[in-house]
């Protein structure tokens with residue numbers, strides 16, 4: 034970014050606790066405060082910078098030479114050590130090599146092959162749930178496709194498939210700053226890493242599965258063999274909860290905005306646009322971080338080498354500098370530039386699959402449901418992820 038004369042350089046600071054229960058349940062006022070305070074703001078409680086404006090978050094994600102991922106993208110040192118060298122936490126050639134392997138079953142072409150099966154399963158599920166009228170949009174609706182289809186594609190042995198949901202959620206909690214929520218989740222993380230090392234191994238994995246393909250790539254010398262366990266985490270971590278939270282947030286938004294549901298029902302070609310708007314409004318992953326490799330200025334604020342900056346995707350997506358009236362849910366907005374899938378070299382490799390799962394469900398829901406009515410809701414209280422633990426709904430057909 035353009036250098037600023039030394040005299041105008043400043044360092045906005047804030048004592049806001051962005052990881053308190055209150056802030057996690059309702060982050061929007063805090064995000065606005067931080068956006069107004071500066072392009073990047075030093076969080077006194079955590080000793081890290083927060084990037085919350087759209088342009089600043091996008092710049093951080095797209096400048097890996099200044100903001101590398103290989104020092105980790107989590108907000109605590111232990112976790113950055115544990116995941117060292119997986120796809121998410123690497124740069125340059127090492128990143129490209131493992132990303133080439135991880136992305137193979139997730140390219141648009143590969144995902145198209147899953148389309149018929151996912152659509153058929155989505156139809157069967159929605160028909161059953163709309164027949165019942167009352168269900169939990171988290172466990173009955175949102176979890177179904179990721180748990181039945183995606184966990185099978187990953188291909189872990191039985192016990193691992195059952196534990197994937199718990200592991201993934203606890204693992205994302207471990208991404209947080211050193212707080213009780215992070216520390217409490219480390220126990221489960223140990224179990225997940227042990228499993229990735231001892232059970233997710235050739236001979237125990239489903240033949241033809243994504244996990245087995247990682248070992249195949251290592252055998253051909255495409256990636257180092259000792260990287261296989263951490264590369265398993267690339268699938269075990271983000272393939273379920275993210276999509277589950279996105280689906281339940283979509284139901285919640287449509288329940289609260291029946292006029293927007295009517296628009297999508299009248300014109301189902303709006304579904305892809307509506308999905309982008311859901312992801313913009315309620316980014317399932319709210320934030321990851323980057324280390325700062327060299328002194329670097331963003332709009333008059335200098336980030337010193339050796340510091341860490343948290344990129345708040347969720348805050349960037351609500352930046353009034355980018356999106357007019359950002360808190361309004363508008364299914365016609367089609368914000369294809371939202372940052373819920375990240376940006377730059379680490380842009381989500383699973384987004385084609387996540388979009389397909391969401392589209393498949395909502396294509397059938399628009400045919401059958403005239404209204405979603407929320408009976409009770411319970412948000413998941415989570416360091417990084419945003420979504421629901423329970424969302425009991427009645428559907429009108």
Ligand code: HEM
Nearest residue numbers: 120121267271272275276279373374375379381382383387
């Ligand atoms: C709505 C669902 C999803 C959301 C919101 C989401 C979000 C994200 C974000 C924000 C990143 C960027 C991380 C960064 O900036 O450092 C990312 C990366 C990644 N995602 Fe997703 N994700 C979703 C679904 C999935 C699925 C279904 C999979 C796997 C099947 C997946 C696998 C990955 C992997 C492996 C990376 C690392 C890519 C890299 O470092 O090059 N994600 N995701």
